[in-house]
Amino acid sequence: xSAPKKxxxxxxxxxxxxxxxxxxxxxxxxxxYVETDRxxxxxxxxxxxxxxxxxxxxxxxxxxxxxxxxxxxxxxLKIGVAGCVAQAEGAEIMRRQPAVDLVVGPQSYHxxxxxxxxxxxxxxxxxxxxxxxxxxxxxxxxxxxRRAPAAFLTVQEGCDxxxxxxxxxxxxxxxxxxxxxxxxxxxRELVERGVREVTLLGQNVNAYHGHEGGLAxxxxxLAGVDGLERIRYTTSHPNDMDDALIAAHxxxxxxxxxxxxxxxxxxxxxxxxxxxxxxxxxxxxxxxRIRAARPDIILSGDFIVGFPEETDxxxxxxxxxxxxxxxxxxxxxKYSTRPGTPAAERPLVDADVADDRLQRLQALITGHxxxxxREMVGREVSxxxxxxxxxxxxxxxxxxxxxxxxxxxxxxxxxxxxxxxVIEAKTNSLAxxxx
Ligand code: SAH
Ligand code: SF4
Ligand code: F3S
Numbered sequence: 001x002s003a004p005k006k007x008x009x010x011x012x013x014x015x016x017x018x019x020x021x022x023x024x025x026x027x028x029x030x031x032x033y034v035e036t037d038r039x040x041x042x043x044x045x046x047x048x049x050x051x052x053x054x055x056x057x058x059x060x061x062x063x064x065x066x067x068x069x070x071x072x073x074x075x076x077l078k079i080g081v082a083g084c085v086a087q088a089e090g091a092e093i094m095r096r097q098p099a100v101d102l103v104v105g106p107q108s109y110h111x112x113x114x115x116x117x118x119x120x121x122x123x124x125x126x127x128x129x130x131x132x133x134x135x136x137x138x139x140x141x142x143x144x145x146r147r148a149p150a151a152f153l154t155v156q157e158g159c160d161x162x163x164x165x166x167x168x169x170x171x172x173x174x175x176x177x178x179x180x181x182x183x184x185x186x187x188r189e190l191v192e193r194g195v196r197e198v199t200l201l202g203q204n205v206n207a208y209h210g211h212e213g214g215l216a217x218x219x220x221x222l223a224g225v226d227g228l229e230r231i232r233y234t235t236s237h238p239n240d241m242d243d244a245l246i247a248a249h250x251x252x253x254x255x256x257x258x259x260x261x262x263x264x265x266x267x268x269x270x271x272x273x274x275x276x277x278x279x280x281x282x283x284x285x286x287x288x289r290i291r292a293a294r295p296d297i298i299l300s301g302d303f304i305v306g307f308p309e310e311t312d313x314x315x316x317x318x319x320x321x322x323x324x325x326x327x328x329x330x331x332x333x334k335y336s337t338r339p340g341t342p343a344a345e346r347p348l349v350d351a352d353v354a355d356d357r358l359q360r361l362q363a364l365i366t367g368h369x370x371x372x373x374r375e376m377v378g379r380e381v382s383x384x385x386x387x388x389x390x391x392x393x394x395x396x397x398x399x400x401x402x403x404x405x406x407x408x409x410x411x412x413x414x415x416x417x418x419x420x421x422v423i424e425a426k427t428n429s430l431a432x433x434x435x
Pocket of ligand 3 (some may be wrong): 012015017051066083084168172
């Protein structure tokens with residue numbers, strides 16, 4: 001038998017791309033490919049790309065430029081572009097970088113095996129359809145190897161919200177939910193292979209409607225799966241946080257007390273121009289209801305600063321909202337113009353002003369983040385152990401609040417869930433001892 005061919009996948013962007021990369025590797029497994037972590041060792045290189053901001057898209061072209069010389073060393077090497085840049089730019093990618101052999105969008109990668117056959121005949125392949133069939137039904141079931149104790153599971157894809165700045169509705173298409181029985185089946189398979197925590201993924205995961213009880217109904221069913229100890233979900237839209245989901249946070253112990261709930265801005269004027277269809281006030285009231293259901297919940301969010309026509313007063317409203325919420329984590333980005341989106345036509349905020357706002361917002365958020373980490377000192381948390389630490393006897397995992405936790409002198413194994421007491425807050429993690 002000939003030696004297996006090697007596949008190198010580099011993943012950019014969100015968790016949905018991480019999940020898709022795993023599934024693409026599985027699909028290519030059927031074509032005789034095994035994964036490698038070295039580009040220079042590979043017979044095929046796939047970049048699974050992100051189009052969310054200009055920098056993300058440009059990174060792909062610089063990486064392709066770096067990879068091109070590998071083709072001179074290895075003429076049979078195939079280079080492919082998958083993900084959201086593939087969807088947004090299609091054939092343009094091959095024009096701009098002729099070293100690219102394959103372009104495949106996020107909804108058509110179940111067709112990778114057929115595409116690879118075309119490549120092996122010396123042709124190129126392009127597929128950026130939004131096919132009728134569900135790609136997940138056409139992918140091989142996941143291999144039986146033991147897996148890390150925490151896994152992603154995509155349950156919903158696409159977005160119908162059309163925020164004025166965002167490419168996702170165009171790159172990922174309309175909102176689609178996977179039927180609950182399929183999700184349950186995949187969750188059981190993951191558990192059989194050692195997974196104890198799943199993070200349910202979707203661009204708007206709380207708009208999930210593959211279960212008659214919505215995302216809350218799915219979470220309650222998953223909580224009944226033996227061996228599945230922890231459930232998370234991301235990313236949520238404020239307008240889809242219904243009563244049933246809030247109640248699940250109070251009533252389902254397996255649902256972890258952490259919620260990523262992006263708001264983008266604290267100014268109603270800007271929220272309106274962003275087409276977010278919620279106000280700062282309605283968001284704050286929603287947070288109150290969530291905290292009433294689960295008082296210890298840690299919140300995280302996303303912010304865009306320097307959105308077209310954002311004034312100092314608009315920005316101050318964002319700072320005020322952040323002070324009121326006190327996020328445990330938050331991600332803030334400078335507005336990036338995306339071709340084809342409604343906001344792309346509007347006048348930009350001065351770049352220095354936007355930079356200054358970004359720094360001020362990040363300083364405020366980081367301050368809260370560190371305060372909240374320090375408030376954990378002395379408290380007991382439970383940790384799902386994911387790996388060994390750098391120092392002897394140390395194990396590392398995640399608390400229910402998604403803090404990274406180091407456990408000193410720990411005899412427990414990867415995959416165990418242990419109770420620990422936090423003894424110190426470091427910059428990006430907590431140190432702890434077993435109780
Ligand atoms: N579906 C999710 C996440 C979408 S993308 C949601 O609705 O929140 C992740 C984050 O990228 C967004 O929350 C937003 O803060 C940021 N983002 C999206 N488009 C952007 C743009 N054009 N410029 C800067 N940041 C952007
Ligand atoms: Fe983009 Fe808005 Fe949809 Fe989130 S809700 S993916 S920010 S359009
Ligand atoms: Fe990026 Fe596409 Fe995710 S644009 S953030 S990879 S949905």
